[in-house]
Amino acid sequence: MQTWTQVYDPLGNLWLSSLVAALPIIFFFLALTVFKMKGHVAGTVTVVIALLVAVLFYHMPVTTALAAVGDGFCFGLWPIAWIIIAAVFLYKLTVKTGQFEIIRSSIVSVTEDQRLQMLLIGFSFGAFLEGAAGFGAPVAITSALLVGMGFEPIYAAGLCLIANTAPVAFGAMGIPILVGAQVAGVDAFRMGAEAGRVLAVLTLLVPFWVIFIMDGWKGVKETWPAVLVAAVTFDVGQLLASNYIGFELPAILGSIFSLIGTAIFLKFWKPKNIFRFKHSKAAGENKTYTGGQIFMAWSPYIILTLSVVLWNLPFFKVLFAKGGALYETTITFAVPYLDKMVLKAPPIAKVLTAYPASFSLNLVSATGTAILVAAVVSMMVVRAKVSMGVSTFFEVLNDLKKPIWTIGSVVAFAYVCNYSGLSSTLALMFAESGSAFTFFSPVLGWVGVFLTGSDTSANALFCALQGATAQQIGVSDILLVAANTTGGTIGKMISPQSIAVACAAVGMVGRESELFKFTLKSSLFFVIIVGILTTIQGYLLPGTIP
Template sequence: MQALAAGAPLAAILALMLGWHWSAAKAGSVGLALALAIALLVFGFGEAVLPDLGPARAVGFSVAEAAFTAATILWIVFPALCLYEAQERAGAFGAIRGALARISDDPRTLALLVGYFFALFMEGAAGFGTPVALAAPLLVSLGFSPLKAVALALIGHAAGVSFGAVGTPIIAQAEITGVDAGAIAVRTAAMHAVAGIVLVLFLLRLAADGPLRRIDWGLALLAAACFFGPSLALAALAGPEVPTLGGALVGLLLFAPIARRIAPRGSAPGAEAMDLRALARAVLPYGVLLALILATRLLPPVQEGLRAIALAWTLEGGFSGRFEPLYHPGTLLMVGFLVGVAAHGGGLRDVLAAMGAAARRLVPVVAALFAMLAISRIMVHAGMIGTLAQAAAGIGPLWPVAAPAVGVLGTFVTGSATASNILLSEFQAATARALALDVTPMLAAQSFGAAVGNIVCPHNIIAGGATVGLAGREGPVMRLTASACLAYALAGGLIALAFVR
């Protein structure tokens, strides 16, 4: 009975978002009210659980923890959106997209260049829906139907979502579970590296008008190796911030010259000369960001000096928070944003314009993020997550096979891999402990599933479809992407099972 009550807030969010098409913020608010009522009335939060605090302080401390964690995550989202707005206004994305399209005019190669590498790069740099919104219109301009364009972008960027927006989903996992972010990053990257060829083959098959050719299998293996090899190495060396951003950048530099030589070609991809200076200005902020992240993660003296400055607090009952402003990826993103504005000859007016636009886009994110975090913290501290974990442990040693599906469900419901991780990581960790399994692979399975959930996430499909005139036709897009999601989640479950044995 308690397990049913503990799961009611999550079930309510699922029903409201899928059945009644509520936003994450509205559904999260109802879920929060329900979680609070169940925590107090069924689980005795502040009385039977943490009796020394009392209900008011127990709830207040949970809300404080949620608000603090939300602020640290928003400090990544805001500068990422600032950078995106500045680059969009300066025409930087046009230079990047134009350079990619000149490498080949073969549709399958273009699908890899734009729907895969470009979308992955944008996921690593900005995340939060921008890859599909940017890649889909470009794919349409290159000759793909709007339906295919959205589906290609959804499938192509999915493997990078675990480390999207400079590692936000895994950083959030580490914040709320206390497990080292670097350890989660390595296991997650390894899972994607093993299974990643599945998504690439789905992407090429969708881009093709007929069956895959022998050259397509070679291109798929090449593209997968070029991204997942550097991505896994960066996860091991530097942590969760750069595997997608750096992997896409390095992978593209490796893939492009080879593809230009071996990919089938029709007519020339364009006669006009490439503006190398414009391209250099366009990629400069990302290069600076990548260099800063690598320097702060790989050089111990720099790392120790930056982490020495911290805002940390602890409250009675195990409530706590910590923010390292100089080491935080959001601060590094802000530097990249300012460099980008300067590279395009902008000034204070351009900085403020980008910040204003970013702030307006941030407003609807705040309520949803806080609601999901508050639900997570209340359910954790009230013992509701532990109760759910004990119930799930009844599945037994085969639970790892189902673990990625939980992450998929979380992203499908919330519209965000970060929100999915916030909502369900404690559940995954508690289930692992109940089954005496290693926690880190189970958190990696959660992150893996949360990433692939973006393939079928209604929010992503709606946003991407809107950019190419597909409003109201989300169902056909989901039908194109559902099989890829199912296959990838199943592959992840089998890999997770192997990791815990």
């Protein structure tokens, strides 16, 4: 078969081409906000629209376009949907074995206030999981935990998505920073340091914003000392790691500081009024449990933490590399009709570059497998029956049929956009804004994560363009390459992939439109703030850039 070269301005006018490229995105927005379609329906129709645009306007070969759909759908199933299946399975095990009631009680013993429980679980613990694993696991696990604590599903899912903003740039041991720096040809440490400085502002704001959404200004006034402790301790850890240690640890160090600092503070300080959702179990109904019972109840999540950290340690990853003892457990193959059949062209690439496409069925090294191993070990620790575990696992598979399809379809949509060049057309339109690009630079990362569901993927797509544009308008390339990843962290909360994952975790299947509307305003607000910060740094405070 002949290769096909991407065309970024198929209509001869970049604005018109951008409008056509945006059609599937516009439809998806409208499908969720206006038409209120169920996620799996909206995702499927969006894929069809993206395919039509790619084939009819960009003249992408039909076989190549369909191969992109297939590759994306399979990636949505593995490893992404696999993470959700394993995470929900672990949560359901704790419920069915009665351990979750003890977990709930132990958290209430630290604070009965559900606003502060959100800080501990959604913000601090979620950030730790993001730093260690990423790829949807943090929101799936924390939102399920909070639903069990009595949170309304829409609040549990939506607030966890918003709270997850702070650590995404440094998620999965700093992979987004590493990829962005490699693509743009900049120093990864400096890029991570700049991202840490910008995100320090967001980190101070996000916890207060989450409390404001839950309980308005009244809630902020009543809880601000604890919120400040959670935010500042996270900031200290994140800034120390990103500016003095390395880009792999900011989310992990920040979250540990925040968890410990906030928990200790709450032992000595309580809010004047206790906030709880109306239907949640009253604090007075809690039983008293021994330290051993509490440890046993938390053991599945302790094992989970150890498991995902182990899976991401360098020595463990080497086992799956070529020549490693477990290399054969990963089945990798080139995607037919797609691998190196698409050529990236200037200005997206410096020269014509073949776009690789391979699929890896990493049966053991996948994060979902780490979570499943934690669940199986936990069954042994809490002495759960094998028959109960097996029946629960198949129950989860049945419950997640529609969410799995939704995840597959939205990732397929992302792959069509990337391989056809639709996403690159939108990137070039932003780059045409000249000196105003410092404001739109994080917006580009925001769009990239909306399209791909991944800060890593958005950096792989757009960081080279960010670096090149920086040179053209005379600002630091470190600034704009980092802005791509900081803007991307904000896009995560509205990404169709993230929305589908969160809905699956809290039992909101078919209500994706509600969750999308819940997070959209926050996402727009934050990306505007980062755009302003980037512009101020670029033109007024260049000395603050590493």
